[in-house]
Amino acid sequence: MSETEPSERARARTAFRRAQHRRALLVAGVATAIVLALVAWVVTTAPGWDRAREAFFSPERAVEVLPEVAAGLWLNLRVWLVASVVGLVLGLLLAVVRTSRIPALFPLRMLAIAYVDVFRGVPLLLTLLLVGFGLPALRLTWLPVSAAFLGGLAIVLTYTAYLAEIFRAGIESVHPSQVAAARSLGLSRGRAVRHVVLPQAVRNVTAPVASMLVSLQKDSGLISILGAVDAIRAAQIATTGDYNFTPYVVAGLLFLLISIPLTRLVDAWSARHGWRGGLSTVSGAGGLR
Amino acid sequence: MSGTGAPLLSLRGVRKSFGGTRRRGARGGVAHLVLDGVDLDLAPHSCTVLVGASGSGKSTLLRVVDLLEDVDDGQILLDGVDVADPWVDADAVRARLALVFQQYNLFPHLRVMDNLTLAPRVVHGRPRDEAEAAAEAMLAKVGLAHKARAYPDQLSGGEQQRVAIARALVGDPEVLLLDEVTSALDPALVGEVLDLLLDLRTEGTTMLVATHEMGFARDVADEVVFLHEGRVHERGTPAQVLDDPQRAATREFLRRLHR
Ligand SMILES: Nc1ncnc2c1ncn2[C@@H]1O[C@H](COP(=O)(O)OP(=O)(O)OP(=O)(O)O)[C@@H](O)[C@H]1O
Numbered sequence: 001m002s003e004t005e006p007s008e009r010a011r012a013r014t015a016f017r018r019a020q021h022r023r024a025l026l027v028a029g030v031a032t033a034i035v036l037a038l039v040a041w042v043v044t045t046a047p048g049w050d051r052a053r054e055a056f057f058s059p060e061r062a063v064e065v066l067p068e069v070a071a072g073l074w075l076n077l078r079v080w081l082v083a084s085v086v087g088l089v090l091g092l093l094l095a096v097v098r099t100s101r102i103p104a105l106f107p108l109r110m111l112a113i114a115y116v117d118v119f120r121g122v123p124l125l126l127t128l129l130l131v132g133f134g135l136p137a138l139r140l141t142w143l144p145v146s147a148a149f150l151g152g153l154a155i156v157l158t159y160t161a162y163l164a165e166i167f168r169a170g171i172e173s174v175h176p177s178q179v180a181a182a183r184s185l186g187l188s189r190g191r192a193v194r195h196v197v198l199p200q201a202v203r204n205v206t207a208p209v210a211s212m213l214v215s216l217q218k219d220s221g222l223i224s225i226l227g228a229v230d231a232i233r234a235a236q237i238a239t240t241g242d243y244n245f246t247p248y249v250v251a252g253l254l255f256l257l258i259s260i261p262l263t264r265l266v267d268a269w270s271a272r273h274g275w276r277g278g279l280s281t282v283s284g285a286g287g288l289r
Numbered sequence: 290m291s292g293t294g295a296p297l298l299s300l301r302g303v304r305k306s307f308g309g310t311r312r313r314g315a316r317g318g319v320a321h322l323v324l325d326g327v328d329l330d331l332a333p334h335s336c337t338v339l340v341g342a343s344g345s346g347k348s349t350l351l352r353v354v355d356l357l358e359d360v361d362d363g364q365i366l367l368d369g370v371d372v373a374d375p376w377v378d379a380d381a382v383r384a385r386l387a388l389v390f391q392q393y394n395l396f397p398h399l400r401v402m403d404n405l406t407l408a409p410r411v412v413h414g415r416p417r418d419e420a421e422a423a424a425e426a427m428l429a430k431v432g433l434a435h436k437a438r439a440y441p442d443q444l445s446g447g448e449q450q451r452v453a454i455a456r457a458l459v460g461d462p463e464v465l466l467l468d469e470v471t472s473a474l475d476p477a478l479v480g481e482v483l484d485l486l487l488d489l490r491t492e493g494t495t496m497l498v499a500t501h502e503m504g505f506a507r508d509v510a511d512e513v514v515f516l517h518e519g520r521v522h523e524r525g526t527p528a529q530v531l532d533d534p535q536r537a538a539t540r541e542f543l544r545r546l547h548r
Pocket residue numbers: 282283284307308321323341342343344345346347348349350391
């Protein structure tokens with residue numbers, strides 16, 4: 001097998017590119033080192049550094065509280081999982097209802113619009129407080145009143161609204177000519193939505209949906225304000241009395257340990273399954289019967 | 290004409306405009322009248338070719354026949370039934386017709402095979418293996434058996450066009466509506482697709498074809514219809530319309546094509 005020898009010109013170009021690449025690496029390395037050194041210097045020469053190190057980064061305390069905080073994180077993860085599944089299903093359902101033209105669904109459509117407007121507009125913290133302290137006041141015997149349940153419910157309420165809006169954007173991004181093609185083949189309106197519109201809609205919004213789920217994981221920590229013993233609340237309990245805040249740092253690191261790989265996973269996944277654009281046409285399929 | 294007896298598909302005074310007239314209280318803007326009383330008869334087993342300048346309404350006419358656009362007025366008679374009436378089951382009518390779109394409109398999320406089997410499985414309830422066998426045969430006919438597992442955006446323009454044709458044919462339509470089906474093909478492929486269409490006609494499919502290619506019209510048409518200003522301006526055999534046009538607008542159109 002004889003590879004063609006690169007010409008003198010090609011070799012010169014390769015050498016130049018390599019040199020440039022080396023230079024870029026060097027510059028990046030030096031710049032990073034300078035910044036890190038500067039930060040370390042500012043922090044360690046601060047007057048309160050010794051006490052801060054003791055209060056926030058005590059290794060012994062970290063090891064001590066790790067089991068409790070990790071047990072709390074397990075609750076966060078469960079809330080995240082359940083809220084994600086419920087939010088995805090309800091969000092998609094709301095989006096379909098909202099974009100459908102079936103007359104019988106009209107009242108539901110109005111409800112869906114009102115729901116999304118309300119829960120997207122109210123801060124999550126407020127929803128949490130209202131659900132967490134308001135619902136138990138109704139004394140409904142069939143309603144679980146554990147803080148984890150109520151907190152999860154509030155998160156689901158808010159995130160369903162966000163997810164519904166994302167899915168709606170996805171549905172509207174599918175070109176009408178796709179519906180025309182499906183209808184032309186004899187598919188009914190409902191079948192065209194199910195087999196042609198929704199699969200493309202969901203693919204089109206995978207990236208924003210995934211980033212919503214990552215931020216849901218993080219917001220699951222908010223259930224601690226209702227008293228649920230999650231990672232944050234466990235850390236808070238561990239800090240009472242001794243003014244050592246290391247448990248908070250541990251909780252923060254644990255959250256990062258979940259959310260950073262999750263974010264990378266999502267990025268990699270959407271890079272691989274990235275949507276390569278549809279086909280276009282002139283005329284829409286608006287008022288098909 | 291090779292057809293016999295009553296027409297399979299007839300258009301009577303079909304009118305279609307875009308932009309406003311159908312909605313009450315149209316906000317400004319004059320309606321753009323695209324079809325202004327079109328009459329057409331397709332005999333069973335016949336092939337009718339639509340010609341006309343770009344924008345003359347060929348695609349619109351095909352979409353109207355496939356019930357993808359509502360008409361403003363007039364009749365679309367399929368086997369004597371006016372399918373333009375809103376109480377007719379449009380899904381059932383569309384399942385009897387097949388339209389190959391000018392822009393193909395393949396489903397980008399489905400492999401070629403699934404593009405072909407979607408309607409047979411979902412609309413006609415055929416089992417998957419049966420539908421796939423039929424789809425494979427059809428893909429072989431258009432020379433794309435080896436692309437069954439590809440996604441549409443992995444195909445060349447000409448391959449996409451042939452998949453679109455195969456998708457339309459796999460449902461065994463009574464009337465085949467073709468919109469510029471050879472625009473993305475090289476001469477050799479045009480010949481192959483042409484042969485395929487001639488075969489289909491022998492097998493009994495009725496065809497309505499919009500095209501800019503007069504050679505194609507000459508080879509495959511029983512009747513050539515020239516659309517101009519929203520109406521059928523001239524009609525006849527290919528020899529009559531293309532070689533001996535009677536009307537000034539037809540002559541002008543053909544003269545521009547040949548220049
Ligand atoms: N959905 C629509 N809304 C508004 N105008 C439309 C619509 N569809 C088509 N038209 C207009 O109708 C006219 C006819 O369009 P049509 O696509 O039927 O032409 P055509 O004969 O197929 O042209 P070509 O040979 O370029 O494909 C054009 O002027 C076009 O702008």
